[in-house]
Amino acid sequence: TQLLEQSPQFLSIQEGENLTVYCNSSSVFSSLQWYRQEPGEGPVLLVTVVTGGEVKKLKRLTFQFGDARKDSSLHITAAQPGDTGLYLCAGTVASYGKLTFGQGTILTVHP
Amino acid sequence: EAGVAQSPRYKIIEKRQSVAFWCNPISGHATLYWYQQILGQGPKLLIQFQNNGVVDDSQLPKDRFSAERLKGVDSTLKIQPAKLEDSAVYLCASSTRTGEGLAGGPPKNIQYFGAGTRLSVL
Numbered sequence: 001t002q003l004l005e006q007s008p009q010f011l012s013i014q015e016g017e018n019l020t021v022y023c024n025s026s027s028v029f030s031s032l033q034w035y036r037q038e039p040g041e042g043p044v045l046l047v048t049v050v051t052g053g054e055v056k057k058l059k060r061l062t063f064q065f066g067d068a069r070k071d072s073s074l075h076i077t078a079a080q081p082g083d084t085g086l087y088l089c090a091g092t093v094a095s096y097g098k099l100t101f102g103q104g105t106i107l108t109v110h111p
Numbered sequence: 112e113a114g115v116a117q118s119p120r121y122k123i124i125e126k127r128q129s130v131a132f133w134c135n136p137i138s139g140h141a142t143l144y145w146y147q148q149i150l151g152q153g154p155k156l157l158i159q160f161q162n163n164g165v166v167d168d169s170q171l172p173k174d175r176f177s178a179e180r181l182k183g184v185d186s187t188l189k190i191q192p193a194k195l196e197d198s199a200v201y202l203c204a205s206s207t208r209t210g211e212g213l214a215g216g217p218p219k220n221i222q223y224f225g226a227g228t229r230l231s232v233l
Contacts (some may be wrong), residue, residue, distance in 0.1 A: 004153075042115070042202050042224025043154065088153050098167060099222065101153030 003027070004091055004102035012108045013079055020076045021105045023089035030092055032072045032097070034063055037086040079109045113137065115225035117203050123231045129191040136184065136205030142166075144222060145178055145188050146202040154202055160186065184217045193232045200227040 007022045024034070031050040035043035046057050049065035049072060056063045060077040060083075072089055086106050090099040116135040125131050136143050141162050146154035157176065159166040162183040171178070175194070178184040190197055204222040 006153075009151075041226050042204070044224070047220060048221075090153070098156060098159070099156070103151070103153050 006102035006105050008108050014110050015098050016078050019076050023072045023102050025070050028069050033090045035088040081109045081111050117225035121229050125233050127192040131187050131189045132201050133187045134203030140205035142206045143186050148200045168200040195232050198232045200229050202227045
């Protein structure tokens, strides 16, 4: 069983601060995805990383895949209240693309 | 393009009762997934269909949970009888097809999620 551990589980910050969320595993993943989920909604895909060491940027969000493809991080610069939500990482190992999710990080950005 | 539709949005039942959830995937999506998301946790895959065949149901508690996708489009997930620990959000997702990209490239199975059904078992 491939496990993904996210940290921290909860993050409460003020608007304008920076933050980093980590996603770690002892397993190697062929790809890793980050999702954002708002209350009452399903997860929405933010990014997919597939190459060890890959860095992708999405406006104020920076995603990195570890060199060994066992870990990933999400960095948000100058957080805004609209960034509030549950952030989930999910890894793919099996040939049919089964996703294994981490337990999520609940981010609250206060105005 | 319409998204993944799920109903009902909320359901409250007593333990030992039965309940069914319905999912209509995005048109043309061959692969359909049911996930269980317990409060404070990430989604856990219960079952994956490719058209009307089951690809993976290894984490489906088959003594009480069942799912079908008879015509390869809509799907229903049933719990009978429900237990207190079944309280969760049940998410349906669909994708165009299963499988990794060619030569280890990006996965081609981007999953689109519905809003989920929140089940409370009292």
